[in-house]
Amino acid sequence: MPLRVAVFEDDVEAVPDDAILYRRVVWNTIGGRDRCPAGATASLNDNCFTDWPADRALEQGFPGPCMSVGVSTVLVRLGYSPDKMVENYPECGLACVSAAALRGLRKLDKSQSPCPQGIMLAATEAEPWHGIVFDLAGGPRGGAARKAIFRVSHWVVPLVNHG
Amino acid sequence: MTSMSIASKSRMVPRSAEMRSNSTAMSSLEVLPATSGHDVAGLLSNWLATAHRRIEDLSQLSEGWDSYGGLPLKEEAANNLSDVLYQLNSFIQSEPSISLTGEGGLVAEWGSSWSSLAILANPGSVVLVYYCDEATNHEWEMPMSECDSLEKWLWTASSSV
Numbered sequence: 333m334p335l336r337v338a339v340f341e342d343d344v345e346a347v348p349d350d351a352i353l354y355r356r357v358v359w360n361t362i363g364g365r366d367r368c369p370a371g372a373t374a375s376l377n378d379n380c381f382t383d384w385p386a387d388r389a390l391e392q393g394f395p396g397p398c399m400s401v402g403v404s405t406v407l408v409r410l411g412y413s414p415d416k417m418v419e420n421y422p423e424c425g426l427a428c429v430s431a432a433a434l435r436g437l438r439k440l441d442k443s444q445s446p447c448p449q450g451i452m453l454a455a456t457e458a459e460p461w462h463g464i465v466f467d468l469a470g471g472p473r474g475g476a477a478r479k480a481i482f483r484v485s486h487w488v489v490p491l492v493n494h495g
Numbered sequence: 496m497t498s499m500s501i502a503s504k505s506r507m508v509p510r511s512a513e514m515r516s517n518s519t520a521m522s523s524l525e526v527l528p529a530t531s532g533h534d535v536a537g538l539l540s541n542w543l544a545t546a547h548r549r550i551e552d553l554s555q556l557s558e559g560w561d562s563y564g565g566l567p568l569k570e571e572a573a574n575n576l577s578d579v580l581y582q583l584n585s586f587i588q589s590e591p592s593i594s595l596t597g598e599g600g601l602v603a604e605w606g607s608s609w610s611s612l613a614i615l616a617n618p619g620s621v622v623l624v625y626y627c628d629e630a631t632n633h634e635w636e637m638p639m640s641e642c643d644s645l646e647k648w649l650w651t652a653s654s655s656v
Contacts, residue, residue, distance in 0.1 A: 356562045360553060363592030363604070378613075379594045379602050388564070388598075400563050421562050440632045475613065475625035475636045 342450030349432035370495035378478035425491035542590035566599035612652035
């Protein structure tokens, strides 16, 4: 059966600006548990916000590089808290970023050049709250854009080195 | 990828790292080593063996390690980052934070009060450098082969100051 490929469309109705997007984070994405002092909360980094490369995105039915997230509006509608996303992943923390921050994303450079991201729902059987984030400029998200996302991101369920 | 292949990559490190260390040169932000060019490894830093062990540990992870279908570490990426760390170790003052990427690559990062720097080695791609000067908020992103200031940037970003 031929793979049905979605079209990227920034869906401001299904994912309004006040929506919060969640992404799971594991220790090996942020340098490993050993880098975090005992008792301390780990720091997020831009590696938490990388796309699937184009070929892998296509396998998932998406036309280009994109990043998997959970969408707060759907989680709320289903009666779930964000913790639902890590229910089956005890080794994962959870980071968040607002939809408005992603759509208005700007790089750190002097001209604060825009690098807006698009967001759309992409429900799966296992995760009906699933959505994707893609760079509206097309192509894989570069380091400066990933850093920009990192700067507007926060922990919801932090990874803490309990020693 | 097998752990054996990563281990074979790291065999150049432990013995000589124990015998010859440049730890005394790690305390100054001001003195950039005079070693020139990317083809001279210089004295091996204490952290290099730890970095190779970290890469070896990451090579043990299987597909889906990040809960998003992340790919296991590819040997090409491991070799590329190992080579960079080995060749440039005399310009690096502190152990990098090394993470696996969803594409089966590696990213090594340093941050100081002056700047932050990341070296990204993804499979099927050239090694990329990202540098941010924290004082001016200037950012640079380029292939490592085009980065004329890499040694200076590494020295500054890996400072403990």
